[in-house]
Every structure is written in structure tokens, then in C-alpha cells.
Amino acid sequence: xxxxxxxxxxxxxxxxxxxxxxxxxxxxxxxxxxxxxxxxxxxxxxxxxxxxxxxxxxxxxxxxxxxxxxxxxxxxxxxxxxxxxxxxxxxxxxxxxxxxxxxxxxxxxxxxxxxxxxxxxxxxxxxxxxxxxxxxxxxxxxxxxxxxxxxxxxxxxxxxxxxxxxxxxxxxxxxxxxxxxxxxxxxxxxxxxxxxxxxxxxxxxxxxxxxxxxxxxxxxxxxxxxxxxxxxxxxxxxxxxxxxxxxxxxxxxxxxxxxxxxxxxxxxxxxxxxxxxxxxxxxxxxxxxxxxxxxxxxxxxxxxxxxxxxxxxxxxxxxxxxxxxxxxxxxxxxxxxxxxxxxxxxxxxxxxxxxxxxxxxxxxxxxxxxxxxxxxxxxxxxxxxxxxxxxxxxxxxxxxxxxxxxxxxxxxxxxxxxxxxxxxxxxxxxxxxxxxxxxxxxxxxxxxxxxxxxxxxxxxxxxxxxxxxxxxxxxxxxxxxxxxxxxxxxxxxxxxxxxxxxxxxxxxxxxxxxxxxxxxxxxxxxxxxxxxxxxxxxxxxxxxxxxxxxxxxxxxxxxxxxxxxxxxxxxxxxxxxxxxxxxxxxxxxxxxxxxxxxxxxxxxxxxxxxxxxxxxxxxxxxxxxxxxxxx
Numbered sequence: 232x233x234x235x236x237x238x239x240x241x242x243x244x245x246x247x248x249x250x251x252x253x254x255x256x257x258x259x260x261x262x263x264x265x266x267x268x269x270x271x272x273x274x275x276x277x278x279x280x281x282x283x284x285x286x287x288x289x290x291x292x293x294x295x296x297x298x299x300x301x302x303x304x305x306x307x308x309x310x311x312x313x314x315x316x317x318x319x320x321x322x323x324x325x326x327x328x329x330x331x332x333x334x335x336x337x338x339x340x341x342x343x344x345x346x347x348x349x350x351x352x353x354x355x356x357x358x359x360x361x362x363x364x365x366x367x368x369x370x371x372x373x374x375x376x377x378x379x380x381x382x383x384x385x386x387x388x389x390x391x392x393x394x395x396x397x398x399x400x401x402x403x404x405x406x407x408x409x410x411x412x413x414x415x416x417x418x419x420x421x422x423x424x425x426x427x428x429x430x431x432x433x434x435x436x437x438x439x440x441x442x443x444x445x446x447x448x449x450x451x452x453x454x455x456x457x458x459x460x461x462x463x464x465x466x467x468x469x470x471x472x473x474x475x476x477x478x479x480x481x482x483x484x485x486x487x488x489x490x491x492x493x494x495x496x497x498x499x500x501x502x503x504x505x506x507x508x509x510x511x512x513x514x515x516x517x518x519x520x521x522x523x524x525x526x527x528x529x530x531x532x533x534x535x536x537x538x539x540x541x542x543x544x545x546x547x548x549x550x551x552x553x554x555x556x557x558x559x560x561x562x563x564x565x566x567x568x569x570x571x572x573x574x575x576x577x578x579x580x581x582x583x584x585x586x587x588x589x590x591x592x593x594x595x596x597x598x599x600x601x602x603x604x605x606x607x608x609x610x611x612x613x614x615x616x617x618x619x620x621x622x623x624x625x626x627x628x629x630x631x632x633x634x635x636x637x638x639x640x641x642x643x644x645x646x647x648x649x650x651x652x653x654x655x656x657x658x659x660x661x662x663x664x665x666x667x668x669x670x671x672x673x674x675x676x677x678x679x680x681x682x683x684x685x686x687x688x689x690x691x692x693x694x695x696x697x698x699x700x701x702x703x704x705x706x707x708x709x710x711x712x713x714x715x716x717x718x719x720x721x722x723x724x725x726x727x728x729x730x731x732x733x734x735x736x737x738x739x740x741x742x743x744x745x746x747x748x749x750x751x752x753x754x755x756x757x758x759x760x761x762x763x764x765x766x767x768x769x770x771x772x773x774x775x776x777x778x779x780x781x782x783x784x785x786x787x788x789x790x791x792x793x794x795x796x797x798x799x800x801x802x803x804x805x806x807x808x809x810x811x812x813x814x815x816x817x818x819x820x821x822x823x824x825x826x827x828x829x830x831x832x833x834x835x836x837x838x839x840x841x842x843x844x845x846x847x848x849x850x851x852x853x854x855x856x857x858x859x860x861x862x
């Protein structure tokens with residue numbers, strides 16, 4: 232185990248277990264006869280091959296002749312008797328030397344056979360068709376069944392790993408990590424200080440349960456971690472086990488549910504039984520919504536999933552705080568969970584794992600950058616400022632992308648420009664330098680992006696322009712204007728929302744002013760602008776007619792399931808007003824943008840020509856050009 236020192240058990244083959252332990256099913260050694268049954272299909276295949284060969288070798292060979300030769304031997308006299316069977320006619324006779332011989336021929340439909348035998352005074356008798364008995368049944372159904380079982384077992388074993396064969400289909404399939412070997416502690420988790428604080432008392436209970444029992448306090452049986460994908464929920468659960476130094480049972484909710492009804496419930500029982508045996512321990516269920524979705528929410532139910540959920544509820548009620556078993560579950564869709572899971576006594580504590588703020592993003596970047604050789608001039612705070620709204624997994628990916636870009640460039644240390652390129656890659660996609668635009672299209676893209684950037688520069692409260700580019704990126708972006716917030720924002724005023732609409736509309740407005748017509752390049756801008764305007768009316772109560780009124784635009788019917796039936800909670804006339812008010816607001820803001828850009832005609836042309844020449848304008852270059860034009 233020395234070569235695995237310092238490595239997480241999730242990185243060690245078989246979860247850190249030796250080969251003998253790898254055959255365990257959920258930590259339980261199979262019995263001797265269960266191990267021997269694995270050879271049964273191979274034995275059946277061998278019998279299927281050997282039995283026909285042995286039967287052929289043991290049986291006495293009888294020469295087979297044509298039917299006409301058979302009749303000639305009867306007419307010539309050597310034949311003394313004929314045995315009439317189901318498929319063959321077997322003759323017995325004496326040759327000239329006095330030796331007895333046997334001949335057989337295939338039986339044909341000859342109605343004159345009996346008369347022919349009587350004429351030649353040959354004895355004949357019929358025999359019953361022989362049956363293979365036990366061997367026939369063995370070859371007929373048992374051997375094929377064993378072969379099918381063998382190949383199905385092999386297929387399931389490849390799909391589900393060790394212990395997923397037929398004999399263990401109802402057993403627990405969790406990955407077990409021994410106490411203190413998760414490789415993760417709270418010091419490895421950043422950007423989730425509130426969530427860590429909520430989990431510290433769980434760790435303290437697992438370490439010192441007697442303190443709580445003495446006072447009579449009860450620690451929650453279940454803790455539900457709720458948050459967007461990539462925010463570090465699984466990492467936090469592993470950190471709890473690492474801090475508490477207890478056994479850690481990890482599996483996904485989807486692993487409970489199989490095509491066979493009752494398998495999931497059996498696995499739940501087996502999982503909790505093993506967790507109690509290794510108490511104190513933590514059961515970690517990833518993607519709880521796979522089995523915990525609200526029951527009766529759709530017409531087509533899933534009996535296996537509901538039985539699994541029912542068994543989980545029973546197991547949660549089956550132990551108390553003194554048992555030393557804590558269930559930690561994760562989901563990013565808490566609204567669809569069954570209410571029975573969230574009631575007090577089950578998953579009665581919810582810990583929100585939100586996307587990190589500026590300080591949290593900087594701390595996450597520092598953790599992931601420890602494994603990377605950084606240039607001394609790298610400013611991680613600037614990187615954190617440019618990644619607003621990204622989760623921890625996204626930040627880890629940006630650090631890795633920056634390292635890959637460094638290697639690709641032939642450098643030894645990651646520089647600031649590598650992080651900038653990695654951020655652009657994460658936000659806008661890969662650059663597509665092989666896509667060559669015609670000169671007219673290139674000019675349209677340049678003026679479009681300059682319109683965005685110039686409007687953002689002259690709009691109060693807009694995010695500063697970080698970069699303007701006419702290099703195609705991603706699937707459909709022929710150019711882009713990257714704006715990065717200068718500070719963390721959690722709420723926005725009405726004027727700031729209108730300012731965002733102005734910036735989005737400025738690209739099309741610049742096209743109209745310069746070329747006298749518009750293009751299809753503003754499709755995404757129009758979608759985002761209309762969405763902001765519509766949400767101002769329906770969600771934020773910022774319209775003249777429905778001032779301070781929340782208008783939920785859609786409501787899902789719980790009877791048919793989430794998203795199955797969408798209904799409005801207001802009249803059709805209100806919907807008409809929302810559409811008309813959205814169009815009026817967009818038109819009004821567009822006209823205002825046109826008026827402003829008309830006064831900046833010289834700046835638009837100068838900036839566009841510079842962008843066409845250089846293809847990319849960073850923040851310093853853009854501000855230098857703007858200040859030069861206004862001086």
C-alpha cells in the first residue's frame with residue numbers, strides 16, 4: 232500500500248482494497264458454494280459438446296445401405312428378420328460363411344413393404360422409437376438456459392462492476408471508503424464557508440456522540456445538500472467523512488433502480504445494514520432525485536422507483552441519533568422531491584451550496600493553482616473577477632485549460648494571458664480561426680461589436696468592456712464583446728436592466744446606421760433583450776399597468792408531472808398586454824440607442840477600422856482609442 236500513500240481511494244484500483252477484497256459484495260464475503268456456481272455455465276457448455284461425442288463413440292456402428300440394396304438382400308435370401316423402427320429398417324441375416332450381419336436403411340413410404348416381406352417369408356416386427364430420456368431434456372432446455380445465464384451474467388458484470396452478477400443483483404453496490412481515507416478535508420474545500428459551517432456539527436457528532444447524548448440533543452438523521460451542478464456538493468460530503476474519520480458509503484440514486492421490481496428496495500436494506508455494522512459511518516447518496524421524485528406526479532408511475540423510495544423512508548425511520556449513521560444526499564432539483572423525504576425526522580436539514588462569490592472564487596483558484604506552476608505576475612483576483620457566476624468545477628477547468636495552453640505555447644509557467652484565454656474559452660467557446668469571413672461580412676461583424684462596446688462605455692452602471700474580437704468562436708458567434716463586472720452584484724435596479732437592453736440592441740443599431748439595413752447577426756441579442764424586458768414586466772413588477780405585481784408566466788400541473796402541462800395564471804388579455812408592452816419597451820430603447828450612436832458616428836468608424844486591422848482589442852487598447860477620440 233506504500234505506492235498508494237497520499238492518493239484518494241477513488242483513485243486507487245478497487246477502492247484501495249486488495250484482490251481478495253475485490254470479490255466481496257458490499258463488504259460481505261460470498262459463501263463457498265456461491266463461488267463454485269460461477270463454473271456451472273462452463274460445465275454445461277462442456278456437457279453440451281461432450282455428450283453427443285460420447286454417444287457417437289459408444290454406439291455400435293451399423294452399415295447403412297440404399298433401399299433398393301435392402302430389398303435385393305431380402306430377395307436373395309440372407310435376411311432372416313426385419314426390425315421396423317421410426318426412421319430406419321434394420322435387417323438381421325446370415326452370410327455364406329455363417330456369420331450374422333446387420334444392415335439398415337432409411338424408411339420410405341412403401342405400402343407394399345409388408346406384402347414383400349411376407350412373400351419372401353421374412354420375420355418382421357415393429358419397435359417403439361427410442362427416447363434419449365434425461366440426456367434429451369438436458370440438451371433440449373437445461374444447457375441452453377445455462378449458456379444464457381452465463382452470458383447475461385458476464386454482460387451485467389461488465390456493466391455494473393464487481394458483484395453485479397445474477398447472484399448478487401439485490402445486494403448493495405456502493406463504493407466503500409475506509410475511515411479516514413477519503414483524501415479530502417474541509418481545508419480542501421473553498422468558496423462554501425456557510426455550507427461548511429452547517430456541516431461542522433455533523434462532524435462533531437460523529438467524533439463525540441456522547442456529548443449530544445448527555446444533553447439530550449438529537450443530530451439530524453439526514454442532511455440534504457442543495458445547489459447547482461459543479462458547486463462542490465460531493466466534495467463537501469467526502470470532506471465530512473474525512474474530517475470525522477468514519478467509513479463512507481457512496482453511491483448514486485440511479486444505482487438503486489433496476490429493471491427488476493424489488494431490487495432497489497433490497498439494495499437499500501443491504502446498504503443500511505452494512506452502514507449500521509460499521510457505525511459510525513456516512514451514507515452518501517448522489518442525485519437523490521433519481522429515486523426521491525414526488526410520488527403520484529405523473530400518469531405513468533414507476534413501481535420499482537416508488538418501492539425503493541418507500542424502503543428508504545422506512546430505513547430513515549428505523550434508526551435514531553445514537554446509531555451513529557448519518558445520511559447525506561445531494562440534489563440540484565429540490566422542488567421535485569417527495570415531501571415525505573423532507574419532513575422532520577428524515578432529511579430535515581437542508582444545506583445550500585451556492586455558487587461562490589468573488590472571495591470564494593479566489594480561494595478556489597488558489598487551491599487548484601497549487602498543482603500548477605504560476606508566473607509570479609499572475610493575479611488570481613483578476614481571474615476571479617472575470618469568472619462571475621461560475622461554479623467551482625468551472626474554475627477548476629479554467630485552471631487546467633490555462634495549464635494546457637501554457638504547454639501548447641512551449642512555456643514553463645502559466646501566465647496571465649493563459650488564464651484570460653481559458654476564461655474566453657469557457658464563456659464563448661473555442662476560437663475558429665479557420666473560418667474565413669468575406670470582407671463585407673467581416674465589416675458587418677466589426678461594426679456590430681463596436682456598437683456593443685461603445686454603448687457599454689457610455690451606459691452608466693454597465694459592466695466594463697474587457698475585450699472585443701471578430702475572431703469566430705463556438706458554434707455561431709462570428710465575434711463577441713466580453714464584459715466583466717468590476718464588483719460582485721446580487722441585485723439590479725430598473726435603470727441597470729434598461730442599460731443592459733441598450734447594450735444588447737446597440738449592435739443592430741450600429742449596423743442600421745452604417746449600412747442602412749440590419750442582418751441576422753443580432754438574433755441572440757434580441758432574444759436576451761426581450762427576455763429581460765419580459766421578466767421586468769412579469770417577475771419584477773416594473774410595468775406601468777401591473778406595477779408591483781408578480782405575474783407568473785407559467786405554472787406546471789402537478790398531476791401530469793413537472794413541465795407536462797403549462798398554464799398561465801392570468802387572463803389572455805394580460806398576456807396580450809405583456810407581449811405589447813415588451814415590444815413597446817424594446818422599440819423605445821432601440822430608438823434611444825440609435826439617437827446616441829448617431830452622435831458617435833466618428834468613434835464607431837475609427838474603432839471599427841482599428842478592430843478590422845487588429846482583430847482583437849483588449850481593455851487597455853479600447854480605452855486608449857476611446858479617450859483619444861474624445862480628447
